[in-house]
């Protein structure tokens with residue numbers, strides 16, 4: 361799975377910002393970003409349509425077919441918990457595919473745990489995999505106990521990823537969830553990796569970033585990517601910020617910087633319940 365992707369929460373909500381949102385995702389694709397994270401929830405399907413438009417535009421500019429370009433991408437979408445039933449999952453998936461203008465989703469996730477039994481959701485995910493409508497499936501907002509339960513159901517051990525709130529100000533997952541997933545080869549997708557921009561005003565983060573010659577956003581993202589199984593999906597609808605965030609991929613953090621970060625944003629000393637946004 362790619363290490364760096366773009367998020368799309370709050371995208372596709374307003375017609376007045378659609379052109380700018382398409383442009384930002386198109387710019388990401390043109391700069392080599394392959395992972396795009398979305399959900400049927402975002403903009404009530406509007407975010408998926410924005411992605412389809414961005415892919416079509418990028419393909420046109422590159423003078424290749426949208427299908428050829430799509431093969432290079434890794435699209436993640438999510439099903440609402442209330443749709444996560446035996447019949448609801450395939451129906452929601454087909455709606456997402458239509459909006460995305462594609463015939464498969466690379467990673468299809470349960471957005472959070474709801475009322476439908478995990479057995480049913482997993483069975484539906486596995487059936488979609490067999491039909492070629494999705495390549496892999498995962499979950500989101502699952503705490504360690506949820507993950508332990510998930511892997512006991514038939515097919516549950518095929519979970520590829522868990523997308524959770526993880527950033528410098530939300531390090532709780534490092535205590536047990538992350539090591540548990542790491543041991544099993546389950547990747548962690550860090551959502552709200554810059555805490556919806558709130559982290560960027562931290563004077564502690566700003567000071568460390570200055571020392572390493574990076575911006576606070578670059579430092580926050582590079583820090584998450586210090587481990588190879590953590591994927592970041594920052595959202596921006598501005599091309600200049602996208603460019604800035606991509607700079608995180610070139611930033612290597614040494615021991616001294618990691619220690620300074622630990623002093624400013626201490627790792628967890630005990631288990632805490634998984635936080636959600």
Ligand SMILES: NC(=O)c1ccc[n+]([C@@H]2O[C@H](COP(=O)([O-])OP(=O)(O)OC[C@H]3O[C@@H](n4cnc5c(N)ncnc54)[C@H](OP(=O)(O)O)[C@@H]3O)[C@@H](O)[C@H]2O)c1
Pocket residue numbers: 366367368369370397398471500501523524550551552553554555556557560577593594595596597598601602604605637
């Ligand atoms: N699974 C879940 O339950 C869940 C929950 C939350 C999020 N997510 C996913 O994770 C993605 C990322 O999380 P998020 O959108 O909550 O928060 P985020 O990526 O931490 O932050 C996004 C916010 O930061 C701003 N921003 C981005 N880069 C910036 C930069 N370099 N300098 C200044 N501001 C910057 C963006 O504004 P502009 O657009 O104006 O630049 C936007 O307001 C989402 O879009 C979504 O795909 C999943």
